[in-house]
Amino acid sequence: MDRIDLSLYLVTDRSLLAGKDFLETLEQALLGGVTVVQIREKTSDTAEFLQLAQESKTLCDRYEIPLIINDRIDIALAVNARGVHLGQSDMPIGIARRLMPAGSIIGISCNSLDEVRRARDAGADYIGLGAVWETQTKRLTKPPIGVRGLGVMLEALDGSDIKAVAIGGIKSTNLARLMHGSWSQTNHGLDGVAVVSDIVASPEPKKAAQILKSIFMACKTAVSPFDRSFTSPRSRDEILDNVLNIMSSVRTRSPLVHQITNVVVSNQSANITLAMGASPIMATAPEEMSDLAKLSGALLVNIGTLRAESLEGMSKGGYFANASKTPVILDPVGIGASDFRKSFVNEILNCWQPSVIKGNAGELAVLAGSSEAASRGVDSLGGFQHPVSFVKQLARKERCIILLTGETDYISDGRRVLLLKNGDPMLGQITGSGCMLGSCIAAYCAAANASANEGNHELEGKLTRGGDLLSATVGAVLTLTIASELARKREDVRGIGTFLPALIDEVAALRPETVRRLARVEEVEETLTNAV
Numbered sequence: 195m196d197r198i199d200l201s202l203y204l205v206t207d208r209s210l211l212a213g214k215d216f217l218e219t220l221e222q223a224l225l226g227g228v229t230v231v232q233i234r235e236k237t238s239d240t241a242e243f244l245q246l247a248q249e250s251k252t253l254c255d256r257y258e259i260p261l262i263i264n265d266r267i268d269i270a271l272a273v274n275a276r277g278v279h280l281g282q283s284d285m286p287i288g289i290a291r292r293l294m295p296a297g298s299i300i301g302i303s304c305n306s307l308d309e310v311r312r313a314r315d316a317g318a319d320y321i322g323l324g325a326v327w328e329t330q331t332k333r334l335t336k337p338p339i340g341v342r343g344l345g346v347m348l349e350a351l352d353g354s355d356i357k358a359v360a361i362g363g364i365k366s367t368n369l370a371r372l373m374h375g376s377w378s379q380t381n382h383g384l385d386g387v388a389v390v391s392d393i394v395a396s397p398e399p400k401k402a403a404q405i406l407k408s409i410f411m412a413c414k415t416a417v418s419p420f421d422r423s424f425t426s427p428r429s430r431d432e433i434l435d436n437v438l439n440i441m442s443s444v445r446t447r448s449p450l451v452h453q454i455t456n457v458v459v460s461n462q463s464a465n466i467t468l469a470m471g472a473s474p475i476m477a478t479a480p481e482e483m484s485d486l487a488k489l490s491g492a493l494l495v496n497i498g499t500l501r502a503e504s505l506e507g508m509s510k511g512g513y514f515a516n517a518s519k520t521p522v523i524l525d526p527v528g529i530g531a532s533d534f535r536k537s538f539v540n541e542i543l544n545c546w547q548p549s550v551i552k553g554n555a556g557e558l559a560v561l562a563g564s565s566e567a568a569s570r571g572v573d574s575l576g577g578f579q580h581p582v583s584f585v586k587q588l589a590r591k592e593r594c595i596i597l598l599t600g601e602t603d604y605i606s607d608g609r610r611v612l613l614l615k616n617g618d619p620m621l622g623q624i625t626g627s628g629c630m631l632g633s634c635i636a637a638y639c640a641a642a643n644a645s646a647n648e649g650n651h652e653l654e655g656k657l658t659r660g661g662d663l664l665s666a667t668v669g670a671v672l673t674l675t676i677a678s679e680l681a682r683k684r685e686d687v688r689g690i691g692t693f694l695p696a697l698i699d700e701v702a703a704l705r706p707e708t709v710r711r712l713a714r715v716e717e718v719e720e721t722l723t724n725a726v
């Protein structure tokens with residue numbers, strides 16, 4: 195097809211106008227920067243549809259924006275539209291191609307890998323992938339794909355010229371998440387996003403389109419899988435310097451750290467957050483997630499004692515945190531214990547992008563779909579043969595920092611891998627050391643993120659403000675593990691019961707100089723082997 199710019203693809207829906215004029219709304223959207231318009235009329239008769247299409251065509255021509263007609267080839271022909279968009283049960287692509295003038299654009303909606311392959315083989319110019327999320331504009335007959343389902347479909351287009359736009363529930367508040375999460379493993383990204391209600395139902399359609407366009411462009415130019423929303427430090431020494439700065443910053447800034455965590459560890463997690471100098475708020479109600487995201491420096495989501503009712507709060511919590519550009523730390527506690535946990539994590543990761551995922555070997559193996567490391571309940575049984583490769587590849591796949599915990603901790607941002615060898619075996623004997631570590635990471639990430647880009651407003655398309663979250667994660671591990679070594683040496687520690695309060699005391703008393711002196715951090719050079 196002649197190149198058409200699919201970046202911001204407006205699909206009309208007159209039922210959402212809420213009293214606004216159709217053509218005026220369309221013109222505002224064109225002024226706001228939509229790059230292609232599809233007229234979708236499900237209920238009007240032919241004469242009415244034709245008139246609407248003719249008027250829309252005149253307007254789109256004035257702005258030199260291509261017009262696509264949904265379903266109706268006769269209307270597309272009548273108004274000399276640039277193309278048609280077909281559904282799976284509409285006219286087959288081959289016949290539509292014969293009926294339409296040469297060079298017309300033919301697009302088709304696809305909801306599964308099979309449909310994508312068939313559209314590719316039938317010679318579609320572009321495909322509309324969706325619905326990504328539940329949507330108010332169309333009753334879904336098939337389940338939503340979710341952000342994480344898009345990558346495999348995009349991969350099926352590798353080597354072809356076929357373009358892809360995502361559709362279904364896309365708004366300015368979730369667009370960055372969509373753009374980050376939809377890349378295929380082969381680096382195939384979206385060519386555009388189709389939007390309905392966020393523009394059509396907006397009281398200011400021009401502004402709505404401008405915002406969507408600028409987020410899309412920022413993501414398209416700045417975000418490739420390895421060009422992330424956070425800064426990457428250059429060397430091990432720079433990481434240690436950054437760790438100490440962030441450690442001091444936690445104390446001076448005392449960031450609010452929002453934690454949705456499990457009932458086993460809630461109290462000790464709140465206390466260790468205070469011991470670091472940050473301020474915890476343990477809140478789970480969906481109703482307060484939007485407000486808390488504006489106040490908090492980071493969000494921890496820990497699924498340790500999950501209930502079906504947790505879904506809404508955890509989904510909204512991460513969604514609003516992404517929208518506020520605050521880091522989200524995911525601790526998929528015991529994800530291997532049940533199918534319920536597995537599908538729950540998949541569902542929440544369709545709503546938001548984590549900045550850090552931490553877990554023991556058993557948990558991260560399940561997340562990565564690997565059977566290498568087993569688990570029992572919340573405990574890991576054994577480890578990986580190639581942990582270094584594993585964390586690096588998982589970081590690339592999930593596009594976030596990965597921390598694999600255990601006797602040695604492995605941290606990767608998908609580029610470098612660090613090994614941390616501090617810690618006392620008693621950390622493995624108490625419950626919730628991993629969960630407390632999640633709280634430490636959230637506090638460190640909050641401080642790192644708050645000090646990044648202060649005064650810089652060029653953050654569109656980013657899911658955090660761009661702080662050094664790799665060093666933040668390293669700092670959190672060092673804080674907990676070095677404190678554990680100091681606690682273990684104390685005379686008043688006689689077993690796991692006395693260890694826990696001593697650990698919290700040592701975190702509170704820990705000095706940056708002590709961390710520098712005792713830190714056992716190594717960077718490993720690594721050539722990727724197929725571990726994920």
Ligand SMILES: Nc1ncnc2c1ncn2[C@@H]1O[C@H](COP(=O)(O)OP(=O)(O)OP(=O)(O)O)[C@@H](O)[C@H]1O
Nearest residue numbers: 554599600601617618619621622625626627628629
């Ligand atoms: N044997 C050990 N020696 C030194 N450090 C350890 C040991 N076991 C665990 N740790 C430390 O404890 C922290 C938590 O790791 P662990 O793998 O125990 O988490 P977890 O299994 O998720 O814990 P939990 O489920 O109890 O919250 C890590 O930073 C790790 O370095």
Ligand SMILES: Cc1ncsc1CCO
Nearest residue numbers: 456458498499527572626
């Ligand atoms: C024991 C336990 N069960 C659910 S969460 C939790 C805390 C450690 O992960």
